[in-house]
Amino acid sequence: MASAINRRTFLRISGTTVIGAAAASAGLMSFSKASWANDRTVTPDRVVPTFCELCFWKCGVLASVKDEKVYKLEGNPKHPLSNGKLCPRGVGGIGALYDPDRLKRPLIRTTVNGEEKWREVSWDEALTYTAKRLTEVKAQWGAPSIALFSHGHGGAFFKTLVKGLGSNTIVAPSNDQCRGPRESGYELTYGEAVGSVETVDTPHSKCIAYLGTHLGENMHNTAVQDMSAASANGCTFITVDPRFSIIASKSKYWLPIKPGTDTALLLAWAHVLIEENLYQRAFVEMNVVGFDQLAAHVKDKTPEWAYLETGIEPSVIRATARELAKNAPAAFVHPGRHVVWYGNDTQRTRAVAIVNGLLGNWGKKGGFYLPQSLSVPAYPVPKPHAELYKPRLNFPFATLPCAYDVAQASVKDGDDAARIHAWVVYGCNVPLTLPNTAKTIEAMNALDFVVAIDTMPSEVTGYADVVLPENTYLERHDDLESTPYRVPYVALRQPVVASLYDSKPGWWIAKSLGEKLGLSEYFPWKDAEDYLSTRLTKANLSYEQLKKDGVILGTPAPIYEDGPLTLKTPSKKVEFFSQQLADAGLPGLPDYEPTEEPPTGYFRLLFGRSPVHTFSRTTNNARLLEIVPENELWMNVEMARVLDLKPGTKVMLENQDSVQTGPIRLRVTQRIRQDCVYMVHGFGREDRRLSRGYGRGASDARLVTRIKRDPVMGGTGMNVNFVTISRWKEA
Ligand SMILES: Nc1nc2c(c(=O)[nH]1)N[C@H]1C(S)=C(S)[C@@H](COP(=O)(O)OP(=O)(O)OC[C@H]3O[C@@H](n4cnc5c(=O)[nH]c(N)nc54)[C@H](O)[C@@H]3O)O[C@H]1N2
Ligand SMILES: Nc1nc2c(c(=O)[nH]1)N[C@H]1C(S)=C(S)[C@@H](COP(=O)(O)OP(=O)(O)OC[C@H]3O[C@@H](n4cnc5c(=O)[nH]c(N)nc54)[C@H](O)[C@@H]3O)O[C@H]1N2
Ligand code: SF4
């Protein structure tokens, strides 16, 4: 077996560490500056429809090209997820295409005179080497010891590859570090996950409660457009958030809840709806099991009881419950998205689902619509025999294995046979997105082999053995996109301009690697166009029309249902009481569990989104950094006074495990409770290869060294870290 590098040093991709590196072309860099303008005076040579990958909402884009350069990105008016508009990140996609720091050529980690370096290699050499190393790991430890981490639309071809190899060890931080508990909570209660795009009928709603969901900062395009439409229609918003978020500023009620106590509020809302006979009785009688058990369960969960937990006045709890009830069924509590907060997250989501059941809003206008999808048959390939790695952890209602457990199972612990030995990482920056950065790095160091498929040098590529540069979304085809939505549709991603540098599309990388691994049967098509047109022909759809319009709409079907529901739960009804949970020894109704409080002198660390950035994906994007150059630490005015810290002061954070990050500038504000501080995720990049992103602001990820696991599906509750703040002293 080829000698594995045992301890990988973090390896930058720069002139000094790459053997044979050519400097980035000056012409390209100067163009990158000129292109930021999104110039509206230029007449394009062509306008190419495609869809966005600056986040995972997948809005339709029209890209204008002049002299083979993309100079403008706009929303595709025909695409239902953009309606002619993009969010600021989507407009800034040009910054990702023309980022001079992009990965340019395949790289292999190598040791020269005891020093680790990158060696620029041909694609053939990179893929031959990768195939050899994966084959060795499979032969020695079995295929399931090869894990795929994947995020983003292009991951589909790598799933085919890894399954073809025989591994079902396929994980995603967007599951157990994001929305996994919500999906399990809704599957247990309604028999199906909420999914992305969330199936909330916001434009027709008359009252919406947002728990944390910070729309306007969380910039999911259509969700924000819908929220504006609802606001214009006079919808009442209730925002429950320890921080006065943008959506709080549009709300009739802001409930500055004590962090971690939302389940108490939800149970008190259920109490008021039942005790005051405000729930949708006909819906409940027709569609719900376990109502009587719920009524008994929340009998003593009075607003007065909840006040002591949440800090929200009983009168406000009653008023908001009545406001929701008055507008039901055109009212809902938003199910949230990034819900891994305190470990009891599936149960909290169940409480949200139950309050929504009392509002009778499933399948109702202004509540939850029943999504439609345009089904396009898969390209026919043999079914692979893929297995999950052996020591499968025992979270009874996980829809996927947990990324966190796969990382833990990669660390050396004496039982090599049960370990994960290789990672294929597509579009994930795991050191920053899994909890406990140091442990993730330890895991990566323990692996026999890591290959990262990425567009940018990032923390994850720094610990890889092979780095494969993918095209950005503006240079490549991808698989078809047909998210279940209020109208059925299928959308196309197609190259707007030719590949820059020696980057390649993901489909080509997966297919070529598949061929080297002897897996050609899973990639029988000639190229992406052959693959796409074959799929479309089977669905009687025109590839030519899709190329021209970027999207094809299907025939809309009804999205509301007035009769009895037939759900996919065991009882076929909405399960307030979950026998499935009870059978697994877990509470059949959501219990409120108090969350550990910060020790004296500590703040709870909270984090969220900036409207113009997507995690670490954009923190090197020149265009977007012009708008928001760094993150700030939000602290309550009163606490800043006590600590004698002025606005704008640079501070350091230190968590309960003595991990430090910073410096970060202080934002002193009334808009946050005294017991917590808040920052935007994705900054504090530690990689000097990022000529613009390096060293801006601080990293929340470094501070998440402690988690609380969700007993239902294994999500990693991350809002359980505490920090002290001190003035930064320049060394
Ligand atoms: N501390 C902390 N941790 C978090 C969160 C948090 O707020 N704080 N948020 C959580 C949430 S909500 C989620 S969804 C997860 C997301 O976490 P991940 O799944 O890891 O996803 P990203 O952070 O988007 O991954 C970024 C990587 O994708 C690369 N990339 C960008 N575009 C492309 C492309 O077109 N092709 C390829 N091949 N690569 C590309 C970037 O260069 C970067 O290296 O993180 C979770 N983890
Ligand atoms: N611009 C932009 N938009 C994005 C993304 C992005 O990177 N950039 N990422 C997308 C992704 S992958 C996701 S998952 C979503 C995440 O976005 P959301 O699901 O909307 O938000 P969260 O990150 O869960 O929550 C952040 C909010 O929760 C509040 N909060 C913290 N603790 C508590 C608590 O105990 N109770 C309550 N009620 N509130 C609390 C914080 O103060 C903050 O306002 O955003 C998506 N949209
Ligand atoms: S919400 Fe913004 S970043 Fe996300 S896909 Fe749409 S335009 Fe792109």
Ligand SMILES: [Mo]
């Ligand atoms: Mo997420």
